[in-house]
Amino acid sequence: MTDMTPPPGLNSPIGKPIRRREDERFLTGVGQYTDDVVLPHQTFAVFLRSPHAHARIKSIDLTKAKAAPGVVRIFVGADLAEAKVGGLPCGWLIHSKDGSPMKEPPHPVLAQGKVRHVGDQVALVVAESITEAKDACELIEVNYEELPAVIDITKAQGHAGSVHDDVTDNVCYDWGHGSKDAVDAAFATAAHVTTLDLVNNRLIPNAMEPRAANASYTKHDQSYTLYVANQNPHVERLLMCAFVLGLPESKVRVIAPDVGGGFGSKIFLYAEETALVWASKFVGRPIKWTADRSEAFLTDAHGRDHVTKAELAMDAKGNFLALRVKTIANMGAYLSTFASSVPTILYATLLAGQYKTPAIYAEVKAVFTNTAPVDAYRGAGRPEATYVVERIVEQAAREMKMDPAAIRRQNFITEFPYATPVGLTYDTGDFEAPLAKAIAMADVAGFPARKAAAAARGKMRGLGYSCYIEACGLAPSNIAGALGARAGLFEAGEVRVHPTGTVTVFTGSHSHGQGHETTFAQVVAAKLGIPVENVEIVHGDTGRVPFGMGTYGSRSLSVGGTAIVKAVDKIIAKGKKIAAHLLEAADTDIEFENGEFTVKGTDKKVPWGSVTLTAYVPHNYPLDKLEPGLNENAFYDPTNFTYPSGSYVCEVEVDPDTGVVKIEQFVAVDDFGNIINPMIVEGQVQGGIAQGLGQAMMEGCSYDNESGQLLTGTYMDYAMPRASDIPNITISNVVTPCTHNPLGVKGCGEAGAIGSPPAYINALTDALGVVDIAMPATAERVWRAANHIA
Amino acid sequence: MSVPISLTVNGRAVNASVDPRTLLVQLIRENLQMTGTHVGCDTAQCGACTVHMNGRAVKSCSMLAAQANGAQITTIEGLSQNGAMHPMQEAFRECHGLQCGFCTPGMVMSAVQLLADNPKATEAEIREGLDGNICRCTGYQNIVKSIQFCQSGAKASMAA
Numbered sequence: 038m039t040d041m042t043p044p045p046g047l048n049s050p051i052g053k054p055i056r057r058r059e060d061e062r063f064l065t066g067v068g069q070y071t072d073d074v075v076l077p078h079q080t081f082a083v084f085l086r087s088p089h090a091h092a093r094i095k096s097i098d099l100t101k102a103k104a105a106p107g108v109v110r111i112f113v114g115a116d117l118a119e120a121k122v123g124g125l126p127c128g129w130l131i132h133s134k135d136g137s138p139m140k141e142p143p144h145p146v147l148a149q150g151k152v153r154h155v156g157d158q159v160a161l162v163v164a165e166s167i168t169e170a171k172d173a174c175e176l177i178e179v180n181y182e183e184l185p186a187v188i189d190i191t192k193a194q195g196h197a198g199s200v201h202d203d204v205t206d207n208v209c210y211d212w213g214h215g216s217k218d219a220v221d222a223a224f225a226t227a228a229h230v231t232t233l234d235l236v237n238n239r240l241i242p243n244a245m246e247p248r249a250a251n252a253s254y255t256k257h258d259q260s261y262t263l264y265v266a267n268q269n270p271h272v273e274r275l276l277m278c279a280f281v282l283g284l285p286e287s288k289v290r291v292i293a294p295d296v297g298g299g300f301g302s303k304i305f306l307y308a309e310e311t312a313l314v315w316a317s318k319f320v321g322r323p324i325k326w327t328a329d330r331s332e333a334f335l336t337d338a339h340g341r342d343h344v345t346k347a348e349l350a351m352d353a354k355g356n357f358l359a360l361r362v363k364t365i366a367n368m369g370a371y372l373s374t375f376a377s378s379v380p381t382i383l384y385a386t387l388l389a390g391q392y393k394t395p396a397i398y399a400e401v402k403a404v405f406t407n408t409a410p411v412d413a414y415r416g417a418g419r420p421e422a423t424y425v426v427e428r429i430v431e432q433a434a435r436e437m438k439m440d441p442a443a444i445r446r447q448n449f450i451t452e453f454p455y456a457t458p459v460g461l462t463y464d465t466g467d468f469e470a471p472l473a474k475a476i477a478m479a480d481v482a483g484f485p486a487r488k489a490a491a492a493a494r495g496k497m498r499g500l501g502y503s504c505y506i507e508a509c510g511l512a513p514s515n516i517a518g519a520l521g522a523r524a525g526l527f528e529a530g531e532v533r534v535h536p537t538g539t540v541t542v543f544t545g546s547h548s549h550g551q552g553h554e555t556t557f558a559q560v561v562a563a564k565l566g567i568p569v570e571n572v573e574i575v576h577g578d579t580g581r582v583p584f585g586m587g588t589y590g591s592r593s594l595s596v597g598g599t600a601i602v603k604a605v606d607k608i609i610a611k612g613k614k615i616a617a618h619l620l621e622a623a624d625t626d627i628e629f630e631n632g633e634f635t636v637k638g639t640d641k642k643v644p645w646g647s648v649t650l651t652a653y654v655p656h657n658y659p660l661d662k663l664e665p666g667l668n669e670n671a672f673y674d675p676t677n678f679t680y681p682s683g684s685y686v687c688e689v690e691v692d693p694d695t696g697v698v699k700i701e702q703f704v705a706v707d708d709f710g711n712i713i714n715p716m717i718v719e720g721q722v723q724g725g726i727a728q729g730l731g732q733a734m735m736e737g738c739s740y741d742n743e744s745g746q747l748l749t750g751t752y753m754d755y756a757m758p759r760a761s762d763i764p765n766i767t768i769s770n771v772v773t774p775c776t777h778n779p780l781g782v783k784g785c786g787e788a789g790a791i792g793s794p795p796a797y798i799n800a801l802t803d804a805l806g807v808v809d810i811a812m813p814a815t816a817e818r819v820w821r822a823a824n825h826i827a
Numbered sequence: 828m829s830v831p832i833s834l835t836v837n838g839r840a841v842n843a844s845v846d847p848r849t850l851l852v853q854l855i856r857e858n859l860q861m862t863g864t865h866v867g868c869d870t871a872q873c874g875a876c877t878v879h880m881n882g883r884a885v886k887s888c889s890m891l892a893a894q895a896n897g898a899q900i901t902t903i904e905g906l907s908q909n910g911a912m913h914p915m916q917e918a919f920r921e922c923h924g925l926q927c928g929f930c931t932p933g934m935v936m937s938a939v940q941l942l943a944d945n946p947k948a949t950e951a952e953i954r955e956g957l958d959g960n961i962c963r964c965t966g967y968q969n970i971v972k973s974i975q976f977c978q979s980g981a982k983a984s985m986a987a
Contacts, residue, residue: 063928066863066903073862297929550927727966760957
């Protein structure tokens with residue numbers, strides 16, 4: 038274990054690398070993922086999907102398909118239109134610079150009139166078996182009239198083709214943020230301007246569990262049950278019920294059981310589970326669907342896909358005066374649930390980075406294209422922002438002939454709280470300590486000698502930095518609402534104490550790899566002074582958990598954990614009143630520590646178990662003043678985002694003969710505030726960095742510009758990082774506790790994916806002596822750059 | 828049209844009559860209702876479906892159930908013995924070698940075979956040996972540590 042363990046002290050589980058209780062079921066093959074669920078009288082669903090990127094549907098002939106063996110029902114867009122089913126909603130309203138609201142073209146559950154990307158769903162086939170459903174699907178005859186495909190995002194506006202008939206210029210919104218005039222004025226006085234054109238390459242999330250759903254309708258109480266691989270079951274239910282199907286939430290139960298990875302791609306309300314829920318009433322039997330991997334490639338929301346021009350104005354000494362950013366962002370063919378917020382609110386507000394830059398202005402034009410919808414993917418806007426800031430700062434250092442660490446130090450924010458010119462107030466932080474630690478751990482001082490030794494062997498070495506900060510712990514609801522969110526972003530927790538003293542916690546957070554069943558139990562056990570094994574964490578079921586906004590945006594511990602802490606505080610407060618009665622003392626004289634209630638200044642005490650039993654067997658109990666039972670709820674709306682930050686140093690060695698790059702070392706020093714379980718945090722950093730390196734080194738989603746066909750549609754074409762691609766990461770941390778939640782935590786789930794791509798590309802461009810290299814920096818691209826071949 | 832097959836799965840005899848198109852992973856998951864073996868892709872690359880067949884790690888998505896006629900199959904469910912986890916399973920828990928758990932059964936089955944074939948595998952050999960198993964969560968570092976922990980014969984702390 039690296040040095041993230043706490044100093045020895047109390048017998049508290051906080052800060053201990055407690056092994057996960059989730060692991061036993063996963064390791065022995067008895068996890069329950071959505072595809073594992075098979076219900077009585079199960080039917081099986083397959084979606085017919087468009088082979089064209091852009092086409093009008095002239096006709097659909099279901100005759101042969103309906104007659105195929107085993108077919109139960111077939112549904113098309115016209116069926117949902119006739120039933121007045123709504124379209125899939127977007128949860129964040131962005132306004133353009135001219136004040137007009139973003140364009141929100143319809144997002145039908147099954148295509149109506151047109152298909153707008155390869156894979157767009159056209160029909161739902163329900164049959165007795167999956168093979169019969171697939172066979173029947175092939176018998177559906179669709180007459181398409183192909184239309185020109187809009188693919189290149191730099192050519193979307195002004196393209197002859199329009200993805201949506203009522204958005205002829207393909208522009209969803211044209212948004213601005215910051216102070217244009219201050220930026221222009223600063224540029225006018227600048228001694229030096231660094232300019233960089235950057236592409237943040239499109240990615241496909243590829244959680245290892247493909248999306249899946251199983252929907253059923255129960256006649257006896259007219260209710261629906263949906264099993265779905267999803268990160269936020271209450272949000273899923275709210276969106277589906279209120280905006281699409283017009284059903285009361287009380288009649289729909291959404292269960293997200295074990296989920297095999299999300300990374301954002303399982304946040305959104307998708308067509309498939311919506312169609313299944315709607316259809317389940319007519320079919321009268323449960324309907325099960327699981328995506329093929331090919332289907333996942335085509336239809337999971339993709340990530341990133343920005344083209345940016347960035348300019349950094351400096352004075353003669355390298356002080357940053359202003360940053361100007363102009364970005365085109367791809368929305369894909371339809372607005373996915375949070376798509377509009379990712380390249381705006383979650384992006385431009387981070388363009389200060391760790392620096393005191395006084396003036397910043399960002400313009401973001403979001404365009405529709407005939408590609409899969411684009412939405413949040415691990416980091417959601419913050420990797421894009423960090424890539425811009427940390428690449429231009431490194432380039433500025435090179436142009437100003439300054440050490441890249443020195444130029445950063447000179448511009449670091451050093452006093453907190455700090456209100457950035459792009460709308461966020463960093464509550465606390467220490468940018469110097471992680472940088473100093475990373476430099477020492479990476480032995481940057483020894484780099485010149487290593488570089489020279491490599492050169493003697495015919496190899497090229499480079500070193501790169503990334504000093505990132507991000508905003509997570511989403512989010513204060515009033516701020517989010519003011520910025521266009523159509524939802525609240527609080528979290529909910531219910532703590533149910535059982536008569537025998539064990540505890541069940543119902544959390545609105547969702548674990549799909551993060552280990553909440555273990556870490557949340559650590560938090561509760563620590564507060565109550567009871568063994569960790571006596572705390573059970575329940576998540577993922579709207580039938581058991583009162584409410585929740587789910588897990589994404591590194592919010593579970595800081596927001597979900599705080600809701601639980603507040604509920605536990607209510608439990609302790611009530612417990613003190615019960616104890617006071619048992620101990621014949623005043624409520625205010627009772628203290629609670631290490632599982633015991635004591636009368637202040639005496640040795641009179643009563644243990645936790647006695648109080649919990651008394652609550653449910655209230656014989657010796659102040660019934661005139663206090664209800665029996667010990668069960669409390671809390672909702673927590675954070676007062677600010679949280680701001681994890683850190684310094685990464687990457688060292689690479691390039692073989693110019695082959696273009697192969699070896700990562701010689703990758704050092705990560707993060708500040709996540711207080712650490713509950715260092716083992717879990719380390720795992721999140723390792724996994725996040727692997728995804729960031731995947732983006733930088735090998736992953737790239739590619740559509741053919743003419744036909745709009747997805748060229749990278751399988752694992753044969755889309756390079757996923759494998760065990761021999763990712764090095765061991767050297768991890769450490771620094772702690773500046775978050776000032777505005779009781780745990781002092783900041784969240785850690787996305788930081789690795791946010792901070793790592795610029796560290797790698799900065800190292801690689803340093804090795805190659807070039808200004809930029811496109812991500813993914815494949816061996817071919819590296820070889821060309823190393824040998825000056827265009 | 829059905830094909831009769833007989834095989835042994837986790838030590839128990841199985842007789843089934845299946846559509847000839849049935850993949851081995853479908854036999855395991857659907858006919859035998861053992862859902863620990865997972866399907867993660869459709870091009871035989873992710874390894875989530877890895878099982879042992881006659882002493883070799885194989886991708887059960889890439890063979891027909893009929894091809895397993897007469898074979899001895901071990902799935903993740905068959906790795907623990909008498910209620911106790913296999914040392915590789917314990918090592919993965921000890922070293923945090925899993926997060927979402929979806930790649931884990933295939934990863935563990937591959938890891939067990941890797942060490943059976945090459946007990947002194949170096950880190951580079953372990954990493955190369957895992958190239959047929961994709962993990963999206965862990966970044967592989969703790970998976971490698973887990974395998975090395977198992978290799979060392981150290982006792983898991985069961986720290987809980």
